[in-house]
Amino acid sequence: MPTAHKQEHKPVTKLSQKRSTSGVGHAREACALLWPQTLILFIDRQNKYKFFLYTKKARNNQRKFRSQLLLSFAMIQIEENADQNSPLLPAAAPPPRRRWAAAVDFFCILIGPASCAIVLVLVDIEGRPMARNVMAALVWVFAWWLTNAVPMPVTSMAPLFLFPLLGIESAQSVAKSYMDDIVALVLGTFILALAVEHYNIHRRLALNIALAFSPGDAMNAPLLLLGICSTTAFVSMWMHNTAATMLMMPVATGILPSSAHFELRQLSKGVVLGVVYSATIGGMSTVTGTGANLLLVGMWRSYFPLAKPIGFSTWFLFGFPMALILFLCLWTILCYFYCSRGSSEALSLHMDKTYLKRELENLGPMAWAEKMILIVFSTLVLLWMTRNLTDEVPGWGRLFKGQVGDGTVSVMMAMLLFVIPSKKKTGEKLMDWRKCERLPWNIVLLLGAGFAIADGVHLSGLTDELAKWLSFVEKTPWFIIPFIVSLVSSAITEFTSDNSTTILVVPLLIELAKAMDLHPLYLIVPGGLGSQFAFLLPTGTPSNVIALGTGRIQVMDMVKTGLPVKIAAHLALAFLMPTLGVAVFGTNEPL
Template sequence: MADTRSGNDPAEGPAAARRSRSQRVGLWLGPLLFLLMLLLDLDPGRPEVTRMAALALLMATWWITDAIPLFATALLPLFLFPLLGIERTGDTAPIYFNSTIVLFLGGFMIALTMEKWDVHRRIALWVIRSVGGGPARIVLGFMLAAAFLSMWISNTAAAIMMLPVGLAVILRMEEQFGRDRTRAFSVSIMLGIAYACSAGGIATLVGTPPNLSLQRIFQITFPDAPPIAFGPWFVMALPISAMMLAIAWGLITRVFFRVPEEVTVDREVVESEMRKLGAIAFEERAILGVFAATAFLWVFRAPIVIGPLTVPGWSTLLPYGHLIDDGTVAITMASILFLIPTRSPGAKSRTVMGPGVALRLPWNIVLLFGGGFALAHGFQTTGLARFIGDGFSGLATVPPLLLILVICLAMTFLTELTSNTATTEMVLPIFAAVAVSTGVHPLLLMIPATLSASCAFMMPVATPPNAVVFGSDRVRIAEMARVGLVLNLFGAVVITLIFRALGPLLFGIEPGVLPDWARPGP
């Protein structure tokens, strides 16, 4: 669900407290670029454009280099907006908490409750056991389980949860056939888990933070536009997620790491893990029920329009349905878990979701979201967005399909070395301005950029799942980079083609037509 990278935490130990060379450079380069930008006059007569550009450059430098924790950089608008004459802190502060944050928190509360009662582990083992078969099918089972879990819970947590199960299978194989003969299978399992966690998060709005960033930044930039709802996004992104999962599985098991036929998998490992969980408890059934209901309510809340076909949304049947959004559903269903009493002996809380869940919520990501939203708001209020867009007006002659492909490739490789959440929040306001300037639908550029931010597969630092499996000591950087490079290229093509086919139908995108709600005012 979330990319929980937020910079180094000194509390993690002495090694974590020491800044790398790039962090030290970024720490001083950011303020230097900030001051140099203030000396310029980008838009005569409108000094706030230059000041906002200076702040954006400072935040971008610190986010890219991870000079200070990402969430700390996200706090800069709260005190620099008033100091630079952009906006009062009292007007900026509410931007940090909104319906998108409510959606994120509600979804995360449900996910943490699933982890608390090991529901996610049971789902994963059930999927792996159901797929079964030889080594390639076992890898597919791990990937399907990881992808499904990552649609709803943190992709980091999904990878951490899947890792010990994968290692248990690998260790049993190594005992039977030796480490050298099972090398291909070991790498397949590890890479399969990492790539599936990233691909699975694409499918839902709550699957990964860049998706939620898009939802809110789009609403901030174009307040009169129809909001991006869970259902249309799911219909559009699920095929992309499934295609990336299939390609990753094929590349891993059929091209790069073919497992010898004589190496067979001992299914007893999975069965043993299932037996450890015991019979399904009342609390688990309750969580599964709430989880299933939440997914259904999210997908079918708003009408889903696919060309001439319209699937009506349930919220349209209610007297005040227009006031309900996906955040309403998330927080309502999470609250229900506070009302269901526990029945298992020895339970540490009286209800299925205990009070401790609030302490485990990723508030650093909430602040990172808020900083990105404030940045997008500043781009709009100061006129910096229009200024940047005018500078890219020459792109109006570039074919949309080629423009989308270039954006996908740029975002994919950029996020190999930077936080995908921070990068997305930096570039989305720019892509929105470019779209307006070139006369194309803003989502034609913003959605592919967002999807591509989650498709970085080459480097261990690219995504938390990559880092988790790299720490298993079963994958070399060269192996991850070799498969990841090919998968990155496939990802850019898949996103371009599938979005180009489904995006216009689901989001009302007319090629070459700028919607009225996106047209700049006088």
């Protein structure tokens, strides 16, 4: 960072404008201020460089600038022939890269196409060339997913060229997999989630719940932990669990400041683990909560287009009780490990209800924009829940002869945010496209890749061969099958993402269910949910990495807490699937 001469005690602002005669390209603009003890915020947008410098109190001019926050602006137009890529501030030199790192990167990149070529040349699947081609494409895609040789969204686009080139599907058919009702559901839901984040509604919700779970003036550590975890689980029901973790982690850690006190450090660990695990558990309860649920629902519709689709309300009737049981188990485990007898007393010494009320007052009263977003959000949930009810009491979807889906409603309600005024500025709406720049296109591409792979595996008959690897399940008693399936799926998901596990496991379980003459949902629901039981290692889900990134927990903390949570999840699923699952999904009826 450039520093000013120590002998100067006046802000030196210089405006120089140099017009370039070449007229080629765009000029770069910079705002610079020279002053001791400055903090620079650097923004780079569209080839324009701006420096906003906020000065602290000058040591030698305290009387003059005691209550003044100096903000000075100067524009310096740099000549067009300057190096556009050179930084305007001296940056720290990147750490030297080892020579073997480039070789490792090249090797990881080479694994994908090399493995694909080996499968094409050496593998023969009982005279099924298309199945062999699909396996070759899968080997390429999964090799890059596992090694992260290429960014995951880029790898997710590989089926768009691999499937047509290998003769699996036409380019038109593959492209359709990347935009269907499930993808529309994701886009609409994430736009609403971005609106919630933009207007700070999630923080207001967390503070209100923390106050509600704090009876009396003294703080209660287990109840505060319950409030933070329940808020995270609720938020995760309506957005991706990773996004919910990113939203709630700074809110939760901000409510509970770090401290050298042992009880508070332990409670802080419980809060961090509670946020990440509650986000995972809350995502299980709804279709929109996680990509694995969306993939499972989409694959079910792709394999069985004539069967009754899994709607939002259908999944909620099974997923919410499952998530509720698991959430209570999680809270009990967290209290046992991280809420000692002295934690409430130690917490009361550092914060109380007055602190929470002050933080809530800083947010101010709810504005028109926040109220309208809550109304739109509540209406969306209501429409999701009532689109399909029962055969005796049909939902509102019957009025449109079954032509509308959950994605239809999601996009429709999201578009309202671009129409309703925010009443903050003249002509400003609740949302504009600039606020949607962080839409999760990586999730969209991953879902498209999952649907394309599912179609290719199904059409080629590859699942018939791969399902033979799980033939040992056929000898298992039917009431133990959900436990075995979820156990296998959760073991895989500790080393890869839940989405990748779902893409791999669900087609195999469908073929296995056909061989065992069982309803496919009796196997794929435990398989899809089991892929989300990534409670032990950071590799299972990005949410776990976010938790480790706080610096408040270690891997062993995840293992110690995640193992009993994982056992409770398997037992709960093994109990609910043969009981509640039969009633909700109709697994005792013919397909």
